[in-house]
Amino acid sequence: MTATAESPTAGEVATMRVELQVLRMNPEGTHERKAGESYWDFFVVEAHPTDRVLDALHKIKWEHDGSLAFRRSCAHGVCGSDAMRINARNRLACKTLLKDLNPARPIKIEPIKGLPVEKDLIVDMEPFFASYREIMPFLMTSGAAPARERLQSPEERARYDDTTKCIMCAACTTACPVFWTDGQYFGPQAIVGAHRFIFDSRDEGQWDRLEVLNDKAGVWKCRTAFNCTEACPRGIEVTKAISEVKKALTTGEI
Amino acid sequence: MTHHEYDVVIVGAGGAGMRAALESSQRSRTAVLTKLYPTRSHTGAAQGGMAAALANVEDDSAEWHVFDTVKGGDYLVDQDAAEILCHEAIDAVLDLEKMGLPFNRTPDGKVDQRRFGGHTRNHGEAAVRRSCYSADRTGHMILQTLYQQCIKQEVEFFNEYYVLDLILDSDPQAAAPGEDVAVAGVVALELSTGEIHTFRAKSVIFATGGAGKVFKTTSNAHTLTGDGMGIALGAGLPLEDMEFFQFHPTGLAGLGILLSEAARGEGGILRNSTGERFMERYAPTIKDLAPRDMVARAMANEVREGRGCGPHKDYVLLDLTHLEPAHIDEKLPDITEFARTYLGVEPYTEPVPVYPTAHYAMGGIPTNVRGEVLRNNTDVVKGLYAAGECACVSVHGANRLGTNSLLDINVFGRRAGIAAAEYAASVSEAPAFPDDADTRVRTMVETLLSTVGGTGTERVADVRRALQETMDRNVQVFRDAGTLEEAKGVVAQLKERYKDVAIHDRGKRFNTDLLEAVELQFLLEIAEVVVEGALERRESRGGHYREDFPTRDDENFLHHTMAYASADGVRLDTKPVVITKYPPMERKY
Ligand SMILES: Cc1cc2nc3c(=O)[nH]c(=O)nc-3n(C[C@H](O)[C@H](O)[C@H](O)COP(=O)(O)OP(=O)(O)OC[C@H]3O[C@@H](n4cnc5c(N)ncnc54)[C@H](O)[C@@H]3O)c2cc1C
Ligand code: SF4
Numbered sequence: 059m060t061a062t063a064e065s066p067t068a069g070e071v072a073t074m075r076v077e078l079q080v081l082r083m084n085p086e087g088t089h090e091r092k093a094g095e096s097y098w099d100f101f102v103v104e105a106h107p108t109d110r111v112l113d114a115l116h117k118i119k120w121e122h123d124g125s126l127a128f129r130r131s132c133a134h135g136v137c138g139s140d141a142m143r144i145n146a147r148n149r150l151a152c153k154t155l156l157k158d159l160n161p162a163r164p165i166k167i168e169p170i171k172g173l174p175v176e177k178d179l180i181v182d183m184e185p186f187f188a189s190y191r192e193i194m195p196f197l198m199t200s201g202a203a204p205a206r207e208r209l210q211s212p213e214e215r216a217r218y219d220d221t222t223k224c225i226m227c228a229a230c231t232t233a234c235p236v237f238w239t240d241g242q243y244f245g246p247q248a249i250v251g252a253h254r255f256i257f258d259s260r261d262e263g264q265w266d267r268l269e270v271l272n273d274k275a276g277v278w279k280c281r282t283a284f285n286c287t288e289a290c291p292r293g294i295e296v297t298k299a300i301s302e303v304k305k306a307l308t309t310g311e312i
Numbered sequence: 313m314t315h316h317e318y319d320v321v322i323v324g325a326g327g328a329g330m331r332a333a334l335e336s337s338q339r340s341r342t343a344v345l346t347k348l349y350p351t352r353s354h355t356g357a358a359q360g361g362m363a364a365a366l367a368n369v370e371d372d373s374a375e376w377h378v379f380d381t382v383k384g385g386d387y388l389v390d391q392d393a394a395e396i397l398c399h400e401a402i403d404a405v406l407d408l409e410k411m412g413l414p415f416n417r418t419p420d421g422k423v424d425q426r427r428f429g430g431h432t433r434n435h436g437e438a439a440v441r442r443s444c445y446s447a448d449r450t451g452h453m454i455l456q457t458l459y460q461q462c463i464k465q466e467v468e469f470f471n472e473y474y475v476l477d478l479i480l481d482s483d484p485q486a487a488a489p490g491e492d493v494a495v496a497g498v499v500a501l502e503l504s505t506g507e508i509h510t511f512r513a514k515s516v517i518f519a520t521g522g523a524g525k526v527f528k529t530t531s532n533a534h535t536l537t538g539d540g541m542g543i544a545l546g547a548g549l550p551l552e553d554m555e556f557f558q559f560h561p562t563g564l565a566g567l568g569i570l571l572s573e574a575a576r577g578e579g580g581i582l583r584n585s586t587g588e589r590f591m592e593r594y595a596p597t598i599k600d601l602a603p604r605d606m607v608a609r610a611m612a613n614e615v616r617e618g619r620g621c622g623p624h625k626d627y628v629l630l631d632l633t634h635l636e637p638a639h640i641d642e643k644l645p646d647i648t649e650f651a652r653t654y655l656g657v658e659p660y661t662e663p664v665p666v667y668p669t670a671h672y673a674m675g676g677i678p679t680n681v682r683g684e685v686l687r688n689n690t691d692v693v694k695g696l697y698a699a700g701e702c703a704c705v706s707v708h709g710a711n712r713l714g715t716n717s718l719l720d721i722n723v724f725g726r727r728a729g730i731a732a733a734e735y736a737a738s739v740s741e742a743p744a745f746p747d748d749a750d751t752r753v754r755t756m757v758e759t760l761l762s763t764v765g766g767t768g769t770e771r772v773a774d775v776r777r778a779l780q781e782t783m784d785r786n787v788q789v790f791r792d793a794g795t796l797e798e799a800k801g802v803v804a805q806l807k808e809r810y811k812d813v814a815i816h817d818r819g820k821r822f823n824t825d826l827l828e829a830v831e832l833q834f835l836l837e838i839a840e841v842v843v844e845g846a847l848e849r850r851e852s853r854g855g856h857y858r859e860d861f862p863t864r865d866d867e868n869f870l871h872h873t874m875a876y877a878s879a880d881g882v883r884l885d886t887k888p889v890v891i892t893k894y895p896p897m898e899r900k901y
């Protein structure tokens with residue numbers, strides 16, 4: 059007796075033909091392509107409507123072209139590895155089901171924008187993490203630590219709950235038109251990361267962080283385009299977090 | 313090739329690796345090598361919580377926690393290690409809180425706690441609220457908090473470096489008992505360039521996580537391929553208790569994505585096709601909150617006796633519909649979202665199809681309570697440490713209790729970090745690093761690359777799928793000599809087929825095609841050890857259930873399994889279990 063279950067839908071639902079159009083780049087070149095040249099590659103795979111875009115990419119890699127490069131790990135939207143542009147929107151490939159995309163046209167997949175492409179769908183994440191480090195993303199306190207836990211009421215805890223959900227996928231930052239044109243801008247994720255501490259009742263580093271965000275590369279660059287909020291796979295209200303940070307800066311109150 | 317020298321090298325940046333790094337980087341020059349960006353590690357997927365007898369909401373004691381851990385592990389737990397785990401738990405949670413971890417809070421502002429399977433008051437009287445949690449993303453918060461502290465301490469990371477070999481100063485299998493064997497460093501492949509790097513170090517800590525990808529249906533990430541375990545085995549070191557794999561009861565049916573036990577801790581109920589709360593028959597006292605091995609078997613049993621649900625009657629239902637939607641949103645937001653996203657089921661109003669999913673490796677690289685790696689039952693490898701899911705201390709025995717792994721990675725990650733730094737400070741130099749240390753890795757990479765456009769006829773994905781399917785079919789919740797022999801035969805064939813694999817990417821940069829082939833090699837080796845250990849263990853204990861030997865047999869099998877790789881396949885040995893206070897009893901809930 060085996061202990062394996064088929065997906066409740068698999069079996070009844072027929073597979074479908076899925077066309078994918080992937081923007082590729084090989085830094086070393088191939089026999090058909092120059093090093094660094096970007097080009098569209100087309101693939102057709104058989105998949106279930108309930109499969110993820112990530113499953114379709116795996117089918118390409120595992121059955122058609124092993125050289126297709128992308129990052130992934132958890133496959134259920136919690137590790138932040140596989141943000142990409144899917145039909146011109148930033149999404150996680152592992153959280154986007156094929157049935158939710160228009161079947162009439164090929165699925166268009168591109169790397170996220172604004173970070174240097176290293177190979178196919180893989181971009182250099184270092185500038186993104188560097189911005190995060192800038193905002194000093196760690197609890198800052200003074201005085202001796204208490205023997206037990208620091209107390210925090212459920213209400214105080216709720217104040218910054220939303221921004222603790224961030225998985226650093228960069229979907230928000232690389233959906234931001236300001237970030238695309240201004241390489242200096244920290245981008246929405248760094249502000250989300252700062253918000254998580256600024257509004258934590260235990261933290262005493264708010265003003266140091268706010269000073270960083272008040273800088274020319276900081277929060278004032280945001281034009282409230284809302285692209286970030288739409289892109290966030292964790293449903294974080296990114297624009298709201300940014301406006302709360304702006305308000306703290308203008309009113310001097312947290 | 314680039315060569316580096318450090319006092320301490322840590323392999324892995326999940327919870328165990330980063331907790332170790334916070335200690336060792338304060339005391340010594342430390343490098344952390346990780347194949348994933350730290351925040352992508354699978355610790356971030358952990359949901360339900362971390363156990364500690366804080367007694368914040370009701371009476372509790374570390375000693376009850378020890379008892380539960382030992383009993384939950386079906387008496388295969390080393391009790392000295394369990395005592396450390398449960399007594400140090402309290403500080404481990406308080407440390408994380410002080411680092412900033414946003415735990416859920418009680419009305420009076422303390423760390424809140426909830427119920428979890430197998431954790432009880434006063435030696436089994438009733439379920440106790442022991443799990444400290446942050447909604448249903450406790451692991452995410454732990455990973456983020458540790459990463460943030462690493463930023464603060466300026467820990468040096470080598471991101472997207474795949475460690476592929478461990479260098480020792482002599483062959484641990486050839487060395488006589490008592491003779492010194494010491495670590496010299498590791499060899500890694502840098503993903504972005506394809507370049508090979510050698511790292512000489514006085515101490516090395518393995519914290520590479522689990523190996524769930526030996527199975528098809530699993531809660532584990534694509535990247536959990538047992539690399540650290542495979543490397544240790546290849547270097548002549550043993551693996552302990554690998555036949556004990558935990559199948560978590562509530563994976564999303566067909567997908568394996570986890571729905572935390574917290575769902576049942578918050579009041580969720582398992583039902584079969586007649587709507588019956590079937591766990592009342594299997595564990596009358598704590599019902600749905602019985603330990604995972606018992607619940608998983610009960611579910612599989614309901615299905616095979618024809619009381620499964622759905623068109624194929626091949627899953628059961630997790631019912632949350634009697635819970636208030638507001639309560640679900642507050643305590644279980646992520647996992648209910650998984651049910652909506654991946655199965656299109658609305659947990660407020662519909663029960664969720666669930667089935668056991670391969671979840672956790674109880675076994676791993678054997679260590680003592682300082683995290684030092686054993687090369688046989690008594691001798692350690694000097695300077696070599698392991699912690700977290702890749703290690704076996706053994707605090708989980710034959711079945712891990714929920715919330716005890718996030719605890720394990722913090723307690724033993726910290727211990728390994730301190731011990732590694734102290735050892736590094738005590739020796740003037742690491743053993744000489746051989747000039748040809750990178751030969752094994754270079755040969756492996758060159759051999760695989762030479763298959764591009766060459767003669768290889770096998771695809772990595774096909775071999776891997778065949779492995780995962782045979783493991784799910786034959787080595788899952790129920791096992792017997794027949795299924796295990798079949799799996800053994802298949803794994804042997806697949807190892808042959810692996811010799812003919814061909815990869816397609818001819819480049820050096822970001823060659824994930826090549827790395828998937830390397831990972832498959834680790835998976836095959838680990839699967840072989842799992843199957844051999846399961847065949848040899850002719851009893852049922854914890855997560856290992858043999859239908860042909862359905863009871864526990866303390867007379868013949870109250871010992872750990874030690875597996876070694878040898879020229880003629882896996883060689884098995886045994887190691888005594890440390891029993892301090894709790895002699896084995898029948899395990900009833
Ligand atoms: C879905 C899910 C939910 C869970 N929920 C809970 C829970 O609520 N409570 C609980 O106690 N436990 C839970 N667990 C178990 C627990 O989360 C894990 O056992 C634990 O987090 C493992 O931590 P780790 O640090 O050992 O490994 P991981 O976090 O997996 O980290 C492994 C690290 O090793 C690195 N690595 C691996 N191979 C190499 C290599 N070759 N070279 C370089 N680096 C390498 C990776 O990059 C990664 O950084 C859960 C597990 C899962 C899968
Ligand atoms: S805020 Fe959302 S979109 Fe931005 S990095 Fe975090 S999880 Fe990703």
Ligand code: FES
Binds near residue numbers: 152
């Ligand atoms: S693979 Fe982890 S978020 Fe998609």
